[in-house]
Structure formats: C-alpha cells, structure tokens
Amino acid sequence: MNPQWRTAVSATLHCLTGCAIGEVLGMVIGTAAGWSALPTVLLSIALAFLFGYSLTMRPVLRAGVAFKTAVGVALAADTLSITVMEIADNAFIVAIPGAMDAGLTSLLFWASLIASLAIAFVITVPVNRWTISRGRGHAVVHKYH
Structure with a gap:
C-alpha cells in the first residue's frame, strides 16, 4: 500500500475512534432519553467533534505545545x-427506516450505527488522502509526534 494511503487509513481510523465515541454516546443518550432524531443527531455530532478534537490534542499537548496552539492543530487536522x-454516518443512520426509533436493545439500532460508521470510514479515507497529499489535514499533527 502506498505510504500516503497508509497514512490516510491511519488518520481515518484515528478520526473514526473519536467520532465513534461521540456518535455512540450521543445516540445512546438521545435514544435513552426518548429524544427525536434531530436533537439526538445534533448531540452525536457535537460529541463526535469534541472527542475527535480531544484525541488529536492529547499527544500534541504531551509534546509540550500550548493549549491554544494544540486547539489550532486539532482544528486544522480534523475538521474536514x-x-x-x-x-x-448520520445521513446513513437517519435514512434507515426505524433505526433512530429502534431503541437501545434493538439489533436494528446497533447494526445501523455500526454500518454507518463503516460507511463513513470508507468515504473519509480518500478525503484524508487528499488533504495529507497537500500537507494539510492530519499531516499537520505529525510534526508534533
């Protein structure tokens, strides 16, 4: 595998980790609270960004970078x-009939959520490959490792 593709897959797995934590947590909270799809999705998105940026900032902060700079690095590395x-992933899960209303004990809920993250991963790898090839995206984090 080409090194840029390998880096893109690694960056996307990193992004997927933060997004999955936030996405699953948001979906579980919203579903358990009986919220409709919109507030559940909005919470999931907010938490995905929060956890995604946090996972990027952690090693940057450990490298001794100031908090404000680390925030800038995370924004540059992960926003796109x-x-x-x-x-x-949210378009997919919302498009599956009944997935948002299925409940936490439903196979439909969990299968849709897992499938949505897998599809999002496949779609995002080429995006990360493109940004890395231009010295942007996750490539900006590597100078702090």
Missing part, C-alpha cells in the same frame, strides 16, 4: 475529516 465522517 470529522465533518465528512459525520455527514456520511
């Missing part, structure tokens, strides 16, 4: 990736 991932 998280945005694409969130659009893809």
